[in-house]
Amino acid sequence: QVQLVESGGGLVQAGGSLRLSCAASGGTFSSYTMAWFRQAPGKEREFVAHIMWSGIPRYSDSVKGRFTISRDNAKNTVYLQMNSLKPEDTALYYCAADRLGISMTVAGYDYWGQGTQVTVSS
Secondary structure (H helix, E strand, C coil), rough: CCHHHHEEEEECCCCCCCEEEEECCCCCCEEEEEEEEEECCCCCCCEEEECCCCEEEEEEECCCEEEEEEECCCCCCEEEECCCCCCCCEEEEEEEECCCCCCCCCCCCCEEEEEEEEEECC
């Protein structure tokens, strides 16, 4: 069983930056694809980015060029560096994990954190 704990959310002005962290425990971290999803009020949860066990990242079109996902296998932690934030980035951000996964969908991930709120003011 994998446990995920997100941190780093907060309130930031448009154009600002935040870095989210997700600490994992209970599994072999290096074998998991780690992802970030987000959910805004009244909307479905959507894919933001993932980084595969191989280290290959993938991003949604809405964040490409602004967000960077990275992982530190020694610390069992995945990060999401968010730059040039926009009000439409406001959402609850979730960390997710899937062993040797390749999915960009909610259904493709077995383990989820509780989420961390990101609010971008205009």
